[in-house]
Amino acid sequence: MAEIAFRIFGKYYAKRRHKYESLRRDLLAARIFVPVEKWLSSALFTSIVSSPISAIAYLSIKLILSVSGSLLETFRNLPDYFQEWQYRITHLQDYLGNLSPSVISQTISMLVSGLKVELTILDLLIVVTLMTAVPLSVYYLYRLYPKFKAWERGRKIDGKLPYAIAYISPMASVGVTPYEIFKRLSKLEDIYGEVSVEVKRLVRDVELMGYDFLNALRNLAATTPSKNLSTFLTGAVITSLTGGEMRDYFINKAGEYFRELRKKYEDFISSLAVITEIYLVALVAAPLFLIIVYTTMLMMGGASPIILFLIVYCMIPIGSLLFMLLIDTITPEGAR
Structure with missing residues (x-):
């Protein structure tokens, strides 16, 4: 469906890509690796499709409720052998023996006559409202989902960050290189969760994309949804560029974050x-x-x-x- 939507609406959104820069950043922060024009094409296509589906769903529910009520009323008017089990068993053979087109037609007409679905002005208003409100809701949910996902990831990163920095500082104090520290941290996703997921991007940028370590830190600081992690990485870059020791920076930051964590608890x-x-x-x-x-x-x-x-x-x-x-x-x- 996403490919069909992109073929239909992709060019339209590609020309207006610059208008959705904030959405592009949210997608990147949420680690949803979909081009912004493809995401918006899916949003528009899904919202258009949801309009008739919502109307059909409402009318189907009304039909089911009407049919249920009508069938109950219809069966009350059927001959006694459809109502009483004992009578039905006794006279079933006679009934089957006397079947004729007129009897079958009369029975079917009794059933169908009860299946009446009446649409009122209120039903039409509800259908129009659904066909308008549901597509708009679907479209804006698509727009808001990356922002919510990025916020959720940022919250998880902030929760694990003090412990990740506590893991970093002892290795820094014994002279392990900063890149090697982050590389080891990227392999501990089961312990440090989203922090390790973020650091994996740094390792990828260095080993696959060819960035040097400081530029990879800058890229990660610019795209992470966590302000605390961004501040921490930016501080590490500034410390390195000004001739400071990252080892001392990591150790000081570990103490600072744990004091903040104690206050938070x-x-x-x-x-x-x-x-x-x-x-x-x-x-x-x-x-x-x-x-x-x-x-x-x-x-x-x-x-x-x-x-x-x-x-x-x-x-x-x-x-x-x-x-x-x-x-x-x-x-x-x-x-x-």
Whole structure:
């Protein structure tokens, strides 16, 4: 599908490639290795195709619901031998023996007559809305996905970066060359995750593309989605160009990042304590109090059981889910 879309819309977006520079950077940071014109061609083609599909899906659902209701009504009007099992078994032979075109036609007409699907003005408005909203949503989801993916990768890199720098600094202190350090780091993806994935690009640039080590560092600093990693690599380049020792830079940075990490964990623990107190009040004490009150009122005939249903099956589960999402959002990546 991507190739078909590119053949149709590729030239259009190729002429306007300069207008989508930010999207190109997002694709590169997300490590989605697709040309920007091909990505946009797929987005436009998919959004166009999704328009009739959304209308067909809505009409199909309405047809299924209408047919289900109509069939139930139709079968209520069929002869008794279609309703009662015992009667059907007893008279099945007589019925089959008396089959004729008129009987079959009458039965089929009874079934078909109940299959009526009526489209109202509201249905037409819903179809028009779907055919407009769904393609726009699909297109903008294509545009936003690389940015979200790059943000997600940047978060993972930031979580593992202090530990990766802690791995780098001891080797730097014993005199291992910077390139050799990064090459070893690139092989430890199972430990350092996205940091190792990023460093693999540096190794690729040096060994396959022919860049020198400093230019490869510059390229990686310019394309990584992590600002912390970019700052770290830029500092390494500046240190080397000004005649400083990368060994001392790596050691100092390791201490600096671990102090920041300690502060981040302290803030996280403080936030977690506040969230825990709010959770106990909002989703433990308050629901328990409401359940006791409404149960008493229900026994006295002064309340509706629907309130208890909403508390137990809506308020507590949905509230707990929201708290879980909140905690997952604020949890440092390295603590997962």
